[in-house]
Amino acid sequence: MALDVTDSAGRADQLLAGLLLAPGRRERITHVHRAPARTARPADWPAWTPPVLVERWGACGIDRPWAHQVAAAEHAHAGRSVVLATGTASGKSLAYLLPALTAVLDAADGPATACPGVLYLSPTKALAADQLAGLTRLQLGPELRPACFDGDTPYAERDWIRSHANYLLTNPDMLHRTLLPGHARWARFLKNLSVVVVDECHTYRGVFGSHVAQVLRRLRRVCARYGSSPVFVLTSATVSDPAVSAERLTGLPVVEVTDDASPRGEAAFVLWEPPLTDHQGEGSAPVRRTAIAETADLLTDLVLNDAQTVAFVRSRRGAEVVALLTRDALAEVDPALAGQVASYRGGYLPEERRALEHRLRAGLLRGLAATNALELGIDVAGLDAVVLAGYPGTRASMWQQAGRAGRAGQGALAVLVARDDPLDTYLVHHPDALFGRPVEATVLDPDNPYVLAPHLCAAASESPLTERDLDLFGPTAELLLPTLEQRGLLRRRPTGWFWTRRDPASALADIRGTGGAQIRVCEVDTGRLLGTVDGAASHTQAHTGAVYLHQGRQYLVRSLDLAECVALVEPAEPDYSTSAREVTDIAIVDTVHRRPWGEQVEVCFGTVEVTNQVVSYLRKRLVTGEVLDETPLDLPPRHLRTRAVWWTVTPDAVAEAEVEIADLPGAAHAAEHASIGLMPLFATCDRWDIGGVSTALHPDTMLPTVFVYDGHPGGAGFAERGFAAAEQWLRATRDAIASCECATGCPSCVQSPKCGNGNNPLDKAGAVRLLDRVLAEADDIETDDIETAGTDTAESVEFAAAG
Numbered sequence: 059m060a061l062d063v064t065d066s067a068g069r070a071d072q073l074l075a076g077l078l079l080a081p082g083r084r085e086r087i088t089h090v091h092r093a094p095a096r097t098a099r100p101a102d103w104p105a106w107t108p109p110v111l112v113e114r115w116g117a118c119g120i121d122r123p124w125a126h127q128v129a130a131a132e133h134a135h136a137g138r139s140v141v142l143a144t145g146t147a148s149g150k151s152l153a154y155l156l157p158a159l160t161a162v163l164d165a166a167d168g169p170a171t172a173c174p175g176v177l178y179l180s181p182t183k184a185l186a187a188d189q190l191a192g193l194t195r196l197q198l199g200p201e202l203r204p205a206c207f208d209g210d211t212p213y214a215e216r217d218w219i220r221s222h223a224n225y226l227l228t229n230p231d232m233l234h235r236t237l238l239p240g241h242a243r244w245a246r247f248l249k250n251l252s253v254v255v256v257d258e259c260h261t262y263r264g265v266f267g268s269h270v271a272q273v274l275r276r277l278r279r280v281c282a283r284y285g286s287s288p289v290f291v292l293t294s295a296t297v298s299d300p301a302v303s304a305e306r307l308t309g310l311p312v313v314e315v316t317d318d319a320s321p322r323g324e325a326a327f328v329l330w331e332p333p334l335t336d337h338q339g340e341g342s343a344p345v346r347r348t349a350i351a352e353t354a355d356l357l358t359d360l361v362l363n364d365a366q367t368v369a370f371v372r373s374r375r376g377a378e379v380v381a382l383l384t385r386d387a388l389a390e391v392d393p394a395l396a397g398q399v400a401s402y403r404g405g406y407l408p409e410e411r412r413a414l415e416h417r418l419r420a421g422l423l424r425g426l427a428a429t430n431a432l433e434l435g436i437d438v439a440g441l442d443a444v445v446l447a448g449y450p451g452t453r454a455s456m457w458q459q460a461g462r463a464g465r466a467g468q469g470a471l472a473v474l475v476a477r478d479d480p481l482d483t484y485l486v487h488h489p490d491a492l493f494g495r496p497v498e499a500t501v502l503d504p505d506n507p508y509v510l511a512p513h514l515c516a517a518a519s520e521s522p523l524t525e526r527d528l529d530l531f532g533p534t535a536e537l538l539l540p541t542l543e544q545r546g547l548l549r550r551r552p553t554g555w556f557w558t559r560r561d562p563a564s565a566l567a568d569i570r571g572t573g574g575a576q577i578r579v580c581e582v583d584t585g586r587l588l589g590t591v592d593g594a595a596s597h598t599q600a601h602t603g604a605v606y607l608h609q610g611r612q613y614l615v616r617s618l619d620l621a622e623c624v625a626l627v628e629p630a631e632p633d634y635s636t637s638a639r640e641v642t643d644i645a646i647v648d649t650v651h652r653r654p655w656g657e658q659v660e661v662c663f664g665t666v667e668v669t670n671q672v673v674s675y676l677r678k679r680l681v682t683g684e685v686l687d688e689t690p691l692d693l694p695p696r697h698l699r700t701r702a703v704w705w706t707v708t709p710d711a712v713a714e715a716e717v718e719i720a721d722l723p724g725a726a727h728a729a730e731h732a733s734i735g736l737m738p739l740f741a742t743c744d745r746w747d748i749g750g751v752s753t754a755l756h757p758d759t760m761l762p763t764v765f766v767y768d769g770h771p772g773g774a775g776f777a778e779r780g781f782a783a784a785e786q787w788l789r790a791t792r793d794a795i796a797s798c799e800c801a802t803g804c805p806s807c808v809q810s811p812k813c814g815n816g817n818n819p820l821d822k823a824g825a826v827r828l829l830d831r832v833l834a835e836a837d838d839i840e841t842d843d844i845e846t847a848g849t850d851t852a853e854s855v856e857f858a859a860a861g
């Protein structure tokens with residue numbers, strides 16, 4: 059594309075011009091989106107603001123609040139729960155600190171036992187630590203007693219926190235596992251709880267969000283027991299329908315504030331497509347240069363250009379590799395700079411992460427390759443540029459990551475580097491799908507019986523459940539209670555439902571849905587613990603033969619022992635990466651909704667039983683992506699009862715689409731892969747959160763069928779969104795396949811990185827014709843046309859301790 063950036067003097071354009079100096083770079087840009095600068099709209103401090111706060115914030119350079127900060131603070135001060143949905147770095151912290159600290163300081167002269175308390179919830183420990191540092195800087199004296207309470211808090215400090223803290227910074231996990239089950243020990247704090255801050259509330263989505271919604275209901279119930287009724291303040295830079303989402307999350311009426319009055323520097327957001335290479339992938343398909351290699355090049359150039367840059371990489375492994383390649387490249391030019399580049403991801407020890415955050419803030423690190431563990435709200439000032447190695451899965455996440463650059467009103471550059479997959483390819487060629495559109499709806503289903511059942515047990519163990527509590531937990535609660543009684547988990551007595559066991563009920567709910575026990579990753583010779591991997595992820599990431607990376611060092615997994623929950627690794631220097639392959643079977647348990655599209659096509663939504671097995675892994679050259687070989691694995695199958703969307707098509711329609719019977723498996727398979735790739739455009743999910751199966755004849759439908767299912771027990775709401783937006787979703791799928799420049803299918807359109815059948819068979823042209831036929835009589839779903847057929851799954855719920 060024609061691009062003239064040289065005559066503009068802005069910082070973003072200077073950096074972009076620097077990137078374009080290398081040959082062949084200009085052609086890789088598919089679009090530049092520009093966000094103009096915005097001037098600030100300040101307001102007066104509310105009359106009720108304690109003078110000490112005005113003075114302390116003034117000392118930090120904040121002379122007047124911005125209008126949106128005052129609007130949100132006034133709502134909270136008046137007792138109305140509020141969600142503040144304004145851009146990254148728009149000062150959302152001050153908006154909740156103002157009413158929260160006012161409540162604490164106003165009561166400072168009263169009795170210590172009645173001092174109002176603030177509960178601050180953040181999805182990550184790092185964000186809570188960042189907030190605590192900000193509170194401490196305000197130096198408000200002994201009236202404010204803030205404390206972080208998370209898994210890293212030493213036991214010796216916990217007693218002090220319970221007895222004295224009046225500003226508790228914690229996370230939903232601690233609330234669920236420690237604070238609520240042990241509420242009697244926290245009675246002082248809960249009785250006086252006046253403000254609950256739910257920071258970065260858009261992160262509470264899918265299964266995790268549904269669990270958090272129930273944890274918040276349990277919190278409200280316990281508070282009511284102690285006589286308190288806290289106001290909720292929620293924040294997010296990237297949530298659509300803020301009030302609706304916040305109401306679903308808290309179960310309370312919530313007002314929204316969305317008019318952003320903070321200043322912003324000019325920003326450029328560049329879409330970037332790596333070139334095709336001469337290498338051949340599976341089935342001799344062309345291979346694009348990897349987003350990892352391309353990102354490492356951009357990070358190198360930006361660091362050389364004196365731009366402090368964070369590269370966001372989707373996988374932990376990818377973050378390590380980008381840091382490694384960047385350091386190598388810088389070492390050739392300026393060895394001192396190589397030492398100023400690092401990687402950051404979950405799974406590092408807390409002290410390692412804190413040290414990296416500190417070096418980044420202090421400007422000692424010039425380049426960082428990070429996973430989204432760094433994404434949320436950590437106040438990193440002065441970032442000049444952000445590179446996104448692959449679309450992070452949602453527009454919400456994309457804006458969060460891009461928003462790390464250009465804080466405090468500077469100009470900034472963001473570059474999205476497309477990975478070799480259908481969604482990324484579609485997006486860099488359809489900028490309208492990214493810019494000028496609201497972020498996607500937060501998918502949340504607190505009524506999912508798999509989610510609700512363990513929280514009902516937990517609530518009963520916190521205080522017996524009564525009829526009056528049922529409203530709080532929603533209509534599914536009443537349906538579930540008889541099942542929980544039958545299973546012997548709850549017992550009904552005249553005064554309510556009681557938890558019957560001695561073990562903690564909260565252990566029934568794995569709120570992060572991490573899929574079972576953590577696997578410890580240990581060095582074989584020294585026994586040193588390097589980190590941990592989730593149980594469910596261990597089959598794909600820590601199988602025997604996998605390449606595992608930690609702090610830039612590579613290891614090979616020598617063995618994975620699922621019974622002992624340990625993977626033994628040894629240091630190694632392979633020049634390849636590994637990717638696991640899995641095969642999947644699916645059976646329909648219950649069809650909840652059916653939607654015919656004419657006579658020949660039907661789209662359905664319901665409950666399915668999925669059997670998944672990792673069967674092999676591929677070795678791929680690190681930088682080129684070339685496939686070296688495939689090695690079989692012997693891992694047990696995993697079973698999952700979940701929700702799926704599926705479509706069927708009759709043999710007549712297949713014939714009308716001019717797809718031969720012999721080509722049907724390849725056409726359906728290609729359509730399935732691409733539709734999984736495109737689903738994140740419609741539901742807030744990641745392609746790894748969902749899976750698919752396609753078959754030319756499914757035993758339950760007796761028709762050619764393509765399924766896409768939620769990869770979480772009980773479902774996560776993604777398949778349901780796919781069903782609701784089926785026409786747009788399948789149309790985008792069809793367009794993504796048709797517009798890919800390859801001849802017969804490649805990773806940018808119909809190949810899938812985790813296909814257990816080696817991406818075979820795949821028929822790209824057949825998929826387009828099949829989808830054209832499927833869509834021929836499609837129309838937008840009207841609720842009235844949806845036939846609700848099945849029963850819900852309340853009776854079939856199974857979870858951890860129920861079996």
Ligand SMILES: Nc1ncnc2c1ncn2[C@@H]1O[C@H](COP(=O)(O)OP(=O)(O)OP(=O)(O)O)[C@@H](O)[C@H]1O
Pocket residue numbers: 118119120121122123124127145146147148149150151152295434435436437466
């Ligand atoms: N009214 C104001 N005037 C000037 N600076 C302000 C004002 N309010 C906040 N700031 C500054 O703006 C920066 C960003 O604030 P903060 O981190 O609270 O933003 P945020 O909206 O919470 O960001 P994120 O979306 O990353 O969580 C901070 O350095 C803060 O000191």
